[in-house]
Amino acid sequence: MDKKQADKKREFARFISKSEPGPGDGGRTGSWRVARPVIDLEKCIPAKKGRPACFKCWAFCPDGVVTKTVPPEIDYEYCKGCGICASECPVCAITMMAETDFAKKKAG
Amino acid sequence: MHIIDSGNTAAANGVKLARAEVIAAYPITPQTPLTEKLSEFVDGGEMDAQYIPVESEHSALAVCIAASSAGARAFTATSANGLLYMSEQVHWAAGARLPIVMCVVNRGIGAPWTVWNDHQDAISQRDSGWIQIYCCDHQQIIDTVIQAFKLAETVSIPVMVCYDGYILSHTYMPFEIPDKGRVDAFLPRISPEYRLDPENPVNLNTVTLPDIRLDIHGKTAPGYMEIRHNLHTDLRSSISVVEEIDAGFKKNFGRGGNPLIEPYRCDDAEFVAICLGSLSYQLRLAVDKLRNDGIPVGVAGIRLYRPFPDQAVREAFSSKKRLIVIEKALSYGNQGALCGDIRAALYAATGSRPDISNYIIGIGGREIQTNMLVDLLEKACTGTEKPGTEAEWIGLRM
Ligand code: SF4
Ligand code: SF4
Secondary structure (H helix, E strand, O other): OOOHHHHHHOOOOOOOOEEEEOOOOOHHHHHOOEEEEEEEEOOOOHHOOOOOOOOOHHHHHOOEEEEOOOOOEOOOOOOOOHHHHHHHHHOOOOOEEEEHHHHHHOOO | OOOEEEEEEEEHHHHHHOOOEEEEEEEOOOOOOHHHHHHHHOOOOOOOEEEEEEHHHHHHHHHHEEEEHHOOEEEEEEEEHHHHOOHHHHHHHOOOOOOEEEEEEEOOOOOOOOOOOOOOHHOOOOOOOOOEEEEEOOHHHHHHHHHHHHHHHHOOOOEEEEEEOOOOOOOOOEEEOOOHHHHHHHHOOOOOOOOOOOOOOOOOOOOOOOOOOOOOOOOEEOOOHHHHHHHHHHHHHHHHHHHHHHHHHHHOOOOOHHHHEEEEOOOOOEEEEEOOOOOHHHHHHHHHHHHHHOOOOEEEEEOOOEEEOHHHHHHHHHHOOOEEEEOOOOOOOOOOOOHHHHHHHHOOOOOOOOOEEEEEEEEEHOOOOOOHHHHHHHHHOOOOOOOOOEEEEOOOOO
């Protein structure tokens, strides 16, 4: 690419929809959730082993809201409740709990 | 090298010279011989490209979108209902700012089913955000295809190269295939604005909020409206890029010079016929005939239809007495689409404005005989009445 073309190029497509995957990229997606993923630490592989392992939930979460930590944690501010983590977890450690049930449970 | 061959072959040779890397297309009349030719080129090792056969036009453009997002030079072609079937992806490709080139071999759209030529297919997509260029002969087809890749990659906007089904796609005429080495020099690979890169994963064109927002690094990211406004302003800025690329092409290959509007005997004309596509060359015959009778008439083919060269339209036509806009498509329930654009452009003219009459012709392949054009122009040029506001249909038989 010659210099002139490079200069010309830069004047165009100043705004495109490009972003990095991460919490909040799609807005406050936590408000979309009707069911929340809850991790059972008795079953979760890294939690059980006490060292980094598996992390399929982290890898598959489309909103990047699961941490790659021991144990993995979910940011419910942005978790949209899609359930992908629950269906990807190899040991079924994640269950999708209806938000209404969660609210009732919280209220005692 | 000069050859005598079809418009579709001219287009295929343009794509080959442009070194398209990914071709995905679904055959549809009258585009089919173009994609067959390209698959022959790829199969015979004449082109180093991936030819991806797909099950529909929607998938054809989806493949091009993916390929272009990955940084490959991508090409597709279609006609009529095929273009309509890919319409969702047509808009997507523009919004995603992908430099895809597509030939639209113009054909009427169903219902009722037709395979013959008019311009309704491309006109129906004029507001999609693509650049639209119309060709008048085979030489323009091959030259425009080559320039279209340069244009698309310079402005990051996809380009439709439109040419008349059958009238150009299937007829044979002589044209020059430009020299390969000179095309390579004219059309170097421009690195795309962005490309998919596994080392640096990004989200492209995900749900984009109405308002601007902070991205995950706390930097302000544009909202949907900023991104769309940028597409529009870049389209407007593309008009001068079209002119620059044409000038560069002319310098290298000796052809071109009228990339926005192609005039014929317009300088001293009081009356000018305006149209899209090959019809403008047929109208030259009618113009010559009427000139012999002393009528000061010319014809201008609009080559760049989107972005609309409204400034050039004002400069070329605001001092004329009458414009005769003849179209093979219309905005149903209103008027010819081109006529509406010409009227809007001239409304902004300061000082005088010509009368404008609008004619619809050749819909669904209804034959356009040159003597019909002579009659039409003669009446429009010599009539004393002001033209009405309604488009008049020429050639109706019932
Ligand atoms: S996928 Fe399941 S087992 Fe693996 S880290 Fe996530 S919750 Fe634990
Ligand atoms: S449900 Fe699981 S995969 Fe879906 S957003 Fe929430 S954490 Fe991510």
